[in-house]
Amino acid sequence: MIHPVLAWILLMLLLAVEVLAALLHVGWLAWAAAPVMIVVVALMFMHVAQESPLRRIFAITGLVWIAILLSLGSADFAARHNYPAPQQVIGVR
Amino acid sequence: MSRTSTVEDLPPSYLNKENTLFSWLCSTDHKRIALLYFGSITAFFFLGSAGAALMRLNLISPAGALVSHEGYNRLFTLHGVVMVWFFLVPAVPVTLGNFILPLMLGARDLAFPRLNLLSWYLFITGGLITLWALFWGGLNTGWTFYTPLSTNYTNGHVVLAVVGIFISGFSSITTGVNFIVTIHRLRAPGLTWYRLPVFAWSLYATSVIYVLGTPVLAMTLILLAFERIFHVGVFDSRIGGDPLLFQHLFWFYSHPAVYIMILPGFGVVSEVITAFSRKALFGYKFVVWASMSIAVISFLVWGHHMFVAGQSIYSAIVFSLLSYLVAVPSAIKVFNWLGTLHKGHIQFEAPMLYALGFVGLFTIGGLTGLFIAALGTDVHLTQTYFIVAHFHYIMVGGMVSAFFAGLHYWWPKITGRMYSDAWGRVAAAIIFFGFNLTFFPQFVLGYYGMPRRYASYPPEYQVWNVLSSAGAVILAIGYLTPLFYLSYSLLRGTRATENPWEATGLEWKTSSPPQTENFRHIPTVVDGPYNYPPPHSPAAPRHG
């Protein structure tokens, strides 16, 4: 097991990468760094690798269900075109 | 054994261990918590039924015989909110499940007994808050809370009701976590997965939906309350938000919630049919995996509530296809129950009659589901009484029948007393008849286009409405009957033996009612469920 200090240093580096990516408009890098950070936290701080299979299944199930929600749920909005109708607009200058 | 013996004469059990109010309200014993739940959901059931009765009374006349439009809107909102969130969703798991599951597993309690007690307090707190909102000022949004009606155009206490539902949602989550962990961690020695009774499997499947669906509802309700309080939010079409987003989020929970309501029913009926056919469940593994696949696929079909709501037609097509997929496991179950009856030794005690009624009514409910899963016909039938009839066949004809089947089946175990089987059979028959008379006409009304949630209607719909209302009277009598003979049984019923039905399952291997620790010694399981031996001699009565 890697010492948590190394994990912390790695996370700080990744955070720097993320911020730089956003400032330099490298969108995909900001996208890519976040999952890596989450994996690092999960492995190093939450000890997912050492957990019993049961608890890993619980965690993975949560992710799978989020995938269902995001994919099936956003498919509608991606595949639909709304024809906006005029209506009263509130509070905009 | 005398019929008039009092609690003090009984052998020690969870019922007579300590009998102060405090000892009940602070008990972490799953059996006592189950009884707390029994009391609360019975109250909610009769409250919701009273709302339904008033609605049916109002609809006798086309102009509305009883209440104003606003009054009617409040009635059906009350009926829907109370029945869905405070009766159907918790009903079987928190009562029968809470009581029976640890017994079935050969466990002394659930994994987290204090969490279990907390879940009851959350439930009852949420319930009371919502009731307050429903009665104090009233609520007229329907149980679905569609935006923007609920956020900007109603003057009911939406936020308060939402808070109540949110809190009781926590109760669902904690119950689900408790059940799943218990089934994983607290099975008796030798009780492998494929030796688990189907009821335990179905509670597992239900809990999956509790745990993974309810949080999405919670977030949806928060977003709804935000928009209602601050008059701006993500569903607000005036700034480009989309009311359909609310519907997506809402049905992501609320469609699987339908399976929360029916899955435990599948489990109960599998237990009862095997016990009274004296035969192993036909296709046990198929029934088990049908339950589990329903738990998963039920999360993939929510869009079928929105076929005419303005979602993309591509999504609608995908959701229609997936909806047909979820119907397959349900069909498998019906066939397997029939297979179980085949070459059994069938007896007709009250639980069996309720279970057979369940199979019939659920089949009708399921088949009419095909009408509205088909896109072309859904366009005509959705939002009409056809929908109302369809889901009542599943929820009331199916689920409530299953609840009664389980209640009668495990009543001797829970209370230690027998009830009048003859009265049980009479009530089952009345309920079956009354139910069909109430809801079958609504299929016809739906086909003729009568919209749901109408306080008044064109006169050509009157005949079928009157028929339906007449059925409701019979149904009400059917539901009140058990209240009487079961109460009588509580006070004066004959003592139940350890296993009055000679059924398999660990819950029958301890005293009736069980002691606080459930078992004197944790049993070891050596064979699969429903291992019924051939009856001793063809005509011998099994008990009495």
Added chain:
Amino acid sequence: MAEPRGFQYASAAHETDTARAGMWLFLASEMLFFGAIVYVWMVLRITHPQGVVLGTSHTNLILGSINTALLLTSSFTLTLGVMRARAGQGAAAARCCLLTAGLGVGFLALKGLEWGLDLHEGLWPGPGFAPWGDDVGGARLFMCFYWVATALHGLHMVIGVGLLAWAARLAWRGPMAGRHVTAVEVVGLYWSFVDTVWLVMYPLIYLVARP
């Protein structure tokens, strides 16, 4: 072997294991809770791409990034606490818990400051909304998302700080056997989870759509 507290368990190890399993399952539930708000963001990104860009451009990247660093550090200190607890060093574990809680309070304080600046800048989506550009409506929707997401994450942090205080008290007082370790471990799981939630929110709020 230590006796379990609940009579339904065979051993203390059985009980600890079960508690961890329960926490993981609860976290799966929490994932879906925050998954729903991520879904809202995704829909806004699809339906109002310019509005989301406009909204993101007004968020406070500096404070957000400092907060992310604070939170990552707090997860790290709590991991040290769990190691101490497992090694039987109750007082050290309690100190780690308190340090973590302190970092959490720091996060919340900065978040409060950020909210104050946001309000001052007119980022509340109601009347008086300040940002101006393409698709102001979309920017207001994004800000609805922003306030709900950060408030709910903040609420989880507040609960987490409370749990840390509880775990620290147990660790401080008790002989480090049985449930005290469990408490620190289970709270540690929760805290790191809230941390990962922020790791999702942070890019969604501050980075991905930054012009």
Added chain:
Amino acid sequence: MIQDLLTNAISAITGLHLRPASSSARETDALLFALIGGTILVLGLVFGLMLYYVVRYRHGTKASRDGSDAKSWRFEISWTVATLVVFFGLFVWGADLYVRLFQPPANAIRIAVTGKQWMWKAEHPGGQSEINALHVPINQPIELLMTSEDVIHDFSIPAFRIKHDVLPGRYTSLWFTAVEPGTYNLFCTQFCGTDHSQMGGKVVVMEAPAFQNWLETSRTSVGLVAEGQVLFTRYGCSGCHAAGQPGMAAARGSLSSVRAPPLDGVYGHPVPLNDGTVVIADDQYIRDSILMPARQIVAGYANQMPPFAGVVSEGDLVRLLAYIKSLGANR
């Protein structure tokens, strides 16, 4: 009353009021009847087997139970596959219909429909507008472009077997070709608040010449009446006074729950007052009743209506009068 009930019964049981009246309705019905047929078959099978088994294998009968624990997976696979195949067929059939319901033909006439609590407004391409009614020619594709001014509504015509939600902030559409002349119910089928069940009207399908005639005649006077009806809802009159639905008003009139006199067929007719006199409901009477309702109370009602003097402008009063006048023919 009894006679009414009987007439209604015959109509209700036979479903005469709901013969398919559009081109797509017949297709929808075909699928529906196929589904009903299949349902009856399966129900017959399930109930039949259940009854047969419980009788034949009831406890104590001598029927053979040999081989009851035979392998089951063959059965399982075969009925799973069979249901899958049938379901897939139904899906394709239903989806085909649905997709065509979303593709209006190019020559469709476009009518704009606006829903608001609790009324429908339709505007024809020639500028004719109507409230809670929709006149359309026969055998001509019609496309409705619909939007809502407040909450979600749903425009539903059961005789055409179609409906679609009407949303605020965007347009949705619905199309049909009516094939049977007649008058059909129009409903709002998405719950929209207090008077949801009153938010309906009639769809009138006319032969082409009659429709042309209707277009000509309704170009003029409809404006004031339509605006009056909007005001009738906006000022809250519709909350208590039934209007515009003669059947409903008649049904309401016989009941004690009515809070205010219905206004259908009032204009130009005698009105009994609770002081025993009878007046003719002319312009002056209607005007006075709006501005100072307490002065003349209709027999059998208590005065609960607030005075509208100073609330309703003169221009609005003219429009309200025009609308109430138009109801005079509804007796």
